[in-house]
Amino acid sequence: MDGKHIARYALLTALAMTLAWLESLIPVSSAVPGMKLGLTNLVVVFALERMSVRDAAAISLVRVLLVSLTSGNAYSFAYSLAGAALSLAVMLPLKKTGRFSITGISVAGGVCHNIGQILVAMAVLGTSRLVYYLPALLVSGAAAGTAIGIVGGIVAKRVRLA
Amino acid sequence: MDIFLIAGVLLAAAVLYLLFRPGETGAWAVVTIDGQETARYPLSQDITVTLGDADYNILMISDHAASITDANCGDHTCVHTGAVRRDGEAIVCLPHRLIVRIEGGETPSVDGMAG
Numbered sequence: 001m002d003g004k005h006i007a008r009y010a011l012l013t014a015l016a017m018t019l020a021w022l023e024s025l026i027p028v029s030s031a032v033p034g035m036k037l038g039l040t041n042l043v044v045v046f047a048l049e050r051m052s053v054r055d056a057a058a059i060s061l062v063r064v065l066l067v068s069l070t071s072g073n074a075y076s077f078a079y080s081l082a083g084a085a086l087s088l089a090v091m092l093p094l095k096k097t098g099r100f101s102i103t104g105i106s107v108a109g110g111v112c113h114n115i116g117q118i119l120v121a122m123a124v125l126g127t128s129r130l131v132y133y134l135p136a137l138l139v140s141g142a143a144a145g146t147a148i149g150i151v152g153g154i155v156a157k158r159v160r161l162a
Numbered sequence: 163m164d165i166f167l168i169a170g171v172l173l174a175a176a177v178l179y180l181l182f183r184p185g186e187t188g189a190w191a192v193v194t195i196d197g198q199e200t201a202r203y204p205l206s207q208d209i210t211v212t213l214g215d216a217d218y219n220i221l222m223i224s225d226h227a228a229s230i231t232d233a234n235c236g237d238h239t240c241v242h243t244g245a246v247r248r249d250g251e252a253i254v255c256l257p258h259r260l261i262v263r264i265e266g267g268e269t270p271s272v273d274g275m276a277g
Contacts, residue, residue, distance in 0.1 A: 073257065101163075107171065108167060121254060125254065125259055127261060129261075134175070135178045138171050138172070138174055139171075139172065139175045142172060
C-alpha cells in the first residue's frame with residue numbers, strides 16, 4: 001500500500017467522523033431509535049464508486065470504532081457497529097453483481113443500517129416489541145438512502161483524486 | 163433494478179405496518195428496565211416521576227399520554243420520541259436499557275395503581 005493510498009484512507013475516515021458529528025447535531029433524526037440520515041454513508045458510497053469494496057468496508061468500520069471511542073459507550077458501539085456491518089454485508093454483494101446503480105446500493109445500505117440498529121436495540125432491551133418501528137425505519141432508510149446515493153454519486157463523479 | 167429494490171422495501175414496510183400497527187388508546191404505561199418490569203402507571207392519572215437514580219429518565223403522564231421529558235442519557239432519543247398513548251407504542255432509552263410501553267386493558271381505578 002503506497003503513501004497516497006494511506007493518506008486517502010485517513011482523509012475519508014476523518015471526513016466520515018466529521019459527518020457523524022454533524023449528524024449528531026440534527027435531533028429530528030433520532031426520534032425513532034435507529035432512524036438516521038446516514039451522512040457518513042456518503043463516504044462509503046464514494047469509496048464504493050471510486051475505490052474498492054474492501055476500501056469502503058475498511059473506512060466504514062474504522063470510522064465506527066473511532067467515533068465510539070471518542071464520543072460513545074459500549075452500547076452505542078454495538079448499535080452503530082451492527083448498523084454499519086449489516087449495511088456493508090448487503091451493499092458489497094449488491095455492488096459486485098453490477099446490476100444496481102449507486103443509488104440502489106445506497107438505499108439497501110440505508111435500510112439495512114436501520115434494521116441492524118433496531119435488532120441490537122431489541123437484543124439489548126430483551127423485547128421484540130420494537131418491530132413496530134420497522135415500517136418507519138424502512139421508509140426513512142429508503143428515503144435517506146436515495147438522497148445519499150444521488151448526492152454520493154454526483155460527488156464520486158466530480159471529485160478528482162490526486 | 164433500483165426501482166424494484168425500492169418498491170420491495172416500501173412494500174415490506176406497508177405489510178409490516180399493517181401487521182404491527184399500534185392499537186386502540188392504551189390504559190397503562192409500563193416501565194421495564196433491563197428486561198424487568200419495575201413499575202406501571204395508569205394513563206388516567208397525571209403524574210411526573212423520576213425513573214432510576216444515577217441514570218434517570220423523567221416520565222410524565224398527562225392527558226392520557228406518556229412522555230419522557232428529560233433524561234441524562236447521551237442521545238435523548240427517548241425525549242425526542244414525544245408522547246405515546248396507543249396500545250403497543252413504546253418509548254425507548256437504549257443507553258439506560260429502559261422501555262416505557264403502553265398497554266391496553268381495563269381503565270384502571272386509583273386502587274389498582276402500583277409503583
